[in-house]
Amino acid sequence: MTELPPLSSDSDLAARAGVSLEAVQLLRGTEVIDLHIESFIPPRLWGYDLRKRHGTLALGGRFFGHLDFPRALDGGLTGGMWSVATNILRGKKGRLAAVKKNIAGLADVVGQTGDRMRVVRTFREFEAARRAGAHAVLLSVQGGNAFDASPTGPLVIEDRLLTRVTVVHLSNSGYGGTSSPLSLMSGGRGLTDHGRLFIEQLNEGRIYVDLAHIAEEGFWDVVAVHDRDQPLLVTHTGVDGVRDMWRNLNDKQIKAVADTDGAIGIIFQAGFLKRPGGPKDGRMVIEHLRHVIDVVGEDYAALGSDYDGFITPPPDLRDGGVGFPRLVQYMLDEGWSVERIQKILGGNFLRTFRAIRPD
Numbered sequence: 001m002t003e004l005p006p007l008s009s010d011s012d013l014a015a016r017a018g019v020s021l022e023a024v025q026l027l028r029g030t031e032v033i034d035l036h037i038e039s040f041i042p043p044r045l046w047g048y049d050l051r052k053r054h055g056t057l058a059l060g061g062r063f064f065g066h067l068d069f070p071r072a073l074d075g076g077l078t079g080g081m082w083s084v085a086t087n088i089l090r091g092k093k094g095r096l097a098a099v100k101k102n103i104a105g106l107a108d109v110v111g112q113t114g115d116r117m118r119v120v121r122t123f124r125e126f127e128a129a130r131r132a133g134a135h136a137v138l139l140s141v142q143g144g145n146a147f148d149a150s151p152t153g154p155l156v157i158e159d160r161l162l163t164r165v166t167v168v169h170l171s172n173s174g175y176g177g178t179s180s181p182l183s184l185m186s187g188g189r190g191l192t193d194h195g196r197l198f199i200e201q202l203n204e205g206r207i208y209v210d211l212a213h214i215a216e217e218g219f220w221d222v223v224a225v226h227d228r229d230q231p232l233l234v235t236h237t238g239v240d241g242v243r244d245m246w247r248n249l250n251d252k253q254i255k256a257v258a259d260t261d262g263a264i265g266i267i268f269q270a271g272f273l274k275r276p277g278g279p280k281d282g283r284m285v286i287e288h289l290r291h292v293i294d295v296v297g298e299d300y301a302a303l304g305s306d307y308d309g310f311i312t313p314p315p316d317l318r319d320g321g322v323g324f325p326r327l328v329q330y331m332l333d334e335g336w337s338v339e340r341i342q343k344i345l346g347g348n349f350l351r352t353f354r355a356i357r358p359d
């Protein structure tokens with residue numbers, strides 16, 4: 001058991017982040033859920049210890065080193081979808097064995113936090129964790145091809161531990177095509193028959209279907225076949241309305257997610273967000289949130305940082321220990337209401353969680 005450090009005071013955090021006390025108090029007084037955290041990648045790559053606070057940013061915060069458990073807690077996150085990413089260079093059986101091992105490994109390290117953090121599977125468990133003061137960890141997988149070799153797909157993960165799967169990642173898979181330029185190396189971009197079965201399996205387990213990364217053809221195929229009573233997520237993305245590029249959602253896609261009462265998490269990857277002449281700091285995230293709000297209203301926008309997922313956030317968001325207070329300050333500077341800010345930080349996502357996994 002490693003004792004996680006106590007939280008800093010609100011005024012210390014405000015000073016460190018360079019924001020108002022009001023911003024920190026708003027942040028720490030509400031539910032703050034990051035829809036996509038990849039901080040389990042560095043521990044797998046070089047033994048980065050998630051339970052320790054990492055003070056200096058390796059490589060200036062490009063790619064990795066953005067977050068760890070102490071910074072997640074101190075920086076205001078009350079919950080997050082902590083992801084296990086699939087290594088596409090492994091074979092099918094290797095991927096399946098790895099995803100089982102890594103989900104168990106992530107749950108294990110969360111279990112070593114003295115109940116400061118707790119794995120939750122349902123909204124009811126989320127509420128119980130929060131009442132106990134614990135950060136709620138929702139276990140997730142990035143890259144559905146982890147389950148290619150499983151006849152029951154993602155249901156192979158027992159005990160409903162898995163809450164969300166990103167159907168595809170950076171490469172095409174047996175399920176369908178990626179939006180990434182790597183898709184040009186191989187076949188079609190729509191959902192395959194195997195992919196349709198996979199969506200059925202996710203729906204059966206009431207595991208969120210995450211449409212981040214999927215090519216637009218596959219996106220519409222999923223919209224057509226998924227259980228209409230379950231909310232869709234796009235956990236980490238930008239939007240074409242601000243920056244038109246392969247990794248972002250267009251307005252029709254934003255509306256389709258909202259139609260399922262789902263949520264859209266804006267990523268912190270500057271390369272997907274920054275428009276010519278636009279802000280060079282965390283306000284680029286605000287622009288994408290604002291576009292989602294302009295298109296479908298304020299009930300669907302959320303945050304999905306992709307911290308430690310090989311991204312380069314704008315400089316002021318590279319340290320996940322101060323990124324969220326800074327975003328709240330930018331939202332306040334926009335004149336957004338406390339209610340809107342609370343929805344973006346966690347309320348919108350939690351509405352979807354209550355719908356898909358009540359208990």
Ligand SMILES: [Zn+2]
Nearest residue numbers: 142213236309
């Ligand atoms: Zn991703």
